[in-house]
Amino acid sequence: MNDKKNNVFLEEYENEFSYKKSKTNLNIEFNRIAFIFFIFLVISIIYSIQLLHLGSLKIQNEIKPLITKKNYRADIIDRNGNYLVKTVSSIDVGINPIEVIDKKKLLINLQLIFPNKNYNEISKKLKKNKYFYLEKKITADNYEKIMMLGDKSIKSEEKLTRVYPQKNLFSHIIGQIDDDNNGISGLEKSFDKKLKQIEEPLQLTVDTDIQFLIREELIKFHSIFRSKGSAAILMNVNNGEIISMVSYPDFDLNKRETVSDIDFINRATKGVYELGSVFKTFTVAAGLEEGLIKTDTEFSNLEKRLKCGKNIISEYDKKIPPDLTVEQILIRSGNIGAVRIGQKLEIEKLKLFLEKIGVLSKIDFDIEEVGEPIPFRWGKCKLATVSFGHGITTTPLQLAKGYAIIANGGFEIKPSLIKKKLEDNQNPKRIIKEGVSKQINEILRKIVTTKEGTAGLANIKGYDVGGKTGTAEKPIAGGYTRKAKVNTFASIFPTSKPKYVMIVLLDEPKTSEDYIYKYKNKSGSYKGTPFNTAGWTSVEVAGKIIQKIGPILATKYIEN
Known part of the structure; x- marks a missing residue:
């Protein structure tokens, strides 16, 4: 009995002891969990505060509403x-x-x-x-x-x-703004007020794809012909819309750097140049306009050299025959023949024609960076030199405008970078007689297609290209230098129904010993630039550009 009682007591005691031990462990574990939970709670609160600090963007910076009337600019x-x-x-x-x-x-x-x-x-x-x-x-x-x-x-x-997502591509067109959100050049300046007022994006006439392709060709040939700079303009001859306007070298707008080097000038609009024989087209067109000549009018016994005051006017090509029709004068780029046509026109008629097509005075354009042709005093010798493009200046943009008017049937146009409504281009004003364009366009086509012409390298199959070359020595103090030239090609296409004018200008190009020219109308090639003339430089660049952009123009702009 006693043993039984002791056993029971011990069993009960052990059970009680065991129970108390278990209870103590639970309390310890519970306290640990509570402590860890508290630590995580504190960390979470601190982290949340930090997120609020980062998200608000207002700590130490009293930031006002981002878009205000003061700082807004349209895209x-x-x-x-x-x-x-x-x-x-x-x-x-x-x-x-x-x-x-x-x-x-x-x-x-x-x-x-x-x-x-x-x-x-x-x-x-x-x-x-x-x-x-x-x-x-x-x-x-x-x-x-x-x-x-x-x-x-x-x-x-x-x-x-x-x-500026396109970086350098439109640097001269778009321009820059300052730190106070004000435009200081290009469209950013000339449309500064409008960009701060309108809500919809400002739409331009330019095509990014075509601009890219043209710029790529200018960069490539900048290296080949080692030119100081270059420019190209592609414009619709019927409404003046500029599809592409490139000036090289250019700059990255995103860097917001001050550009003071004159080499970065917008050569397409600001550059003022003597452009040479591209002006002969204007002289011939003026003669046809006044009814003083026809395309088959013949000039006989043309001199090889002509003295005017102290200066001598001569032919650039000694092989030019003495008897030439008006058409042949333009195709072969005859200086003396152009002088004779100019003399028939006299000062007032030639001056009036050049004023009508807009190449003599400063052009009204969408950006302020435009050059002003250098004024001069007309006289007999000046009439003679102007007739073949010597001693007269203008900008590539104004040259494009002049060729567009001659090509489009004689209707006035205004070059523009801003996309307008279709009705804004209705009812154009005729400023040149009907029929003059057709005659000139046919001659420009022959300059590209005939053996005597100076622009055979632009005869790209399927595009019916026509145009006129211009090689001009740069003026220096006391005269001109043969070491520095401006080579230009003014082209229109298709000549059967003109739609585009394209100007390609190379500023001080040089010949290339290694460049390989491929003949357009026959097999074979020619290595090295034989002459530093527009026919071997600017025309080649224009031909390559038309090859690249032609398919895009044909598919994108069939109707307009």
């Missing part, structure tokens, strides 16, 4: 709706040195985020104790990293900025 698109200019928000990060607690520590942290910066310069700026920008248009990743430093000296500013 700019091409004729097909592709963005050329886009307004987007960006963040600039700066440093106020006065608020820096530990400059050495800050520099080390910045080097981890921006390893490629010049920290000698940053260190100098920190010592000057003046606010400075560390990084403009900072990436989201780097912005998060730098704000995580928690340094009160680091300031962020959210801004609207202009982004």
Whole structure:
């Protein structure tokens, strides 16, 4: 009995002991879990506060509503709706040195985020104790990293900025803005007020694809002919819409750099040049307009040299025969023949014609960067030289306008970069007699197709190209230099029903010993540039451009 009682007691005791031990373990584990949960809660709260700090973008920066009437600028698109200019928000990060607690520590942290910066310069700026920008248009990743430093000296500013997706492609057309959101060149300047008022994008007439292809050819031949610069304009002869306008060299608009080098001038609109024999087309057209000549009118016994005052006018090609019709004078680019036509016209009639087609005075255009032809005093000798394109200046844009008017049936047009409504181009005004265009266009085609013509390299199959070459020596103090030339080709196509005028200008090109020319109408090739003339330089460039853009023009612009 006693043993039984003891056993029972011990069993009960052991059970009670075991129970108490288990209860103590549960309490300890529960306290640990509660503590860990508390720690995670605190971390979560801190992290949430930090996210709110980063998301608000207002810590230390009282940022006002981003888009306001003061800083708004409309986007700019091409004729097909592709963005050329886009307004987007960006963040600039700066440093106020006065608020820096530990400059050495800050520099080390910045080097981890921006390893490629010049920290000698940053260190100098920190010592000057003046606010400075560390990084403009900072990436989201780097912005998060730098704000995580928690340094009160680091300031962020959210801004609207202009982004140029096409970089260099439209630099001379679009132009630039300053830090105060005001246009300072190109369309950004001339349409500054409108861009701040309109809500829809400003649509241009230019085609991004064609602009790209033309620029690529200019860059390629810039290297081949080692020219100082070049320009090309492609324009619709019927409504003046500029489909492409390239001037090279150009610049990246996104870099917002001050461009002061004169080599970066917009040669297409601002460059004022003597363009040479491309003016002979105007002389012949003026003679036909006045009824003083016909295309088959013959000029006999033309001199090889003609003295005018102290100067001698001579033929560039000694093989030109003495007897030439008006058509042959233009095809073979005869200087003396052009002088004789000019003398028939006399000063007033030739001057009036040049004024009508818009090559003598400053052109009214969509951008302000336009050149003004150099004024001169008319006289007998000046009449003679102007007749074949010597001693008279204009811009490539005005040359394009003149050729467009002659090619389109004689109707006045205004070159434009801004896409207009269809009805705005109705009822054009005729300024040249009907029939003159047809006669000139046929001659321009023969300049490309005949053996005597100077533009055979532009005879691209299927495009019915016509045009006139111009090789002009550059004027210098006291005369002209043969070492520096301006080579130009003014073309129209198709000549059977003109739709486009294209000007290609090379500024101071040089001959190439290695370039291989491929014949257009027969098999074979020719290595090396034989002469530094437009026929061997600008015409070759124009031919290559037409080969590239022709299929696009044929498919995109069948109806308009």
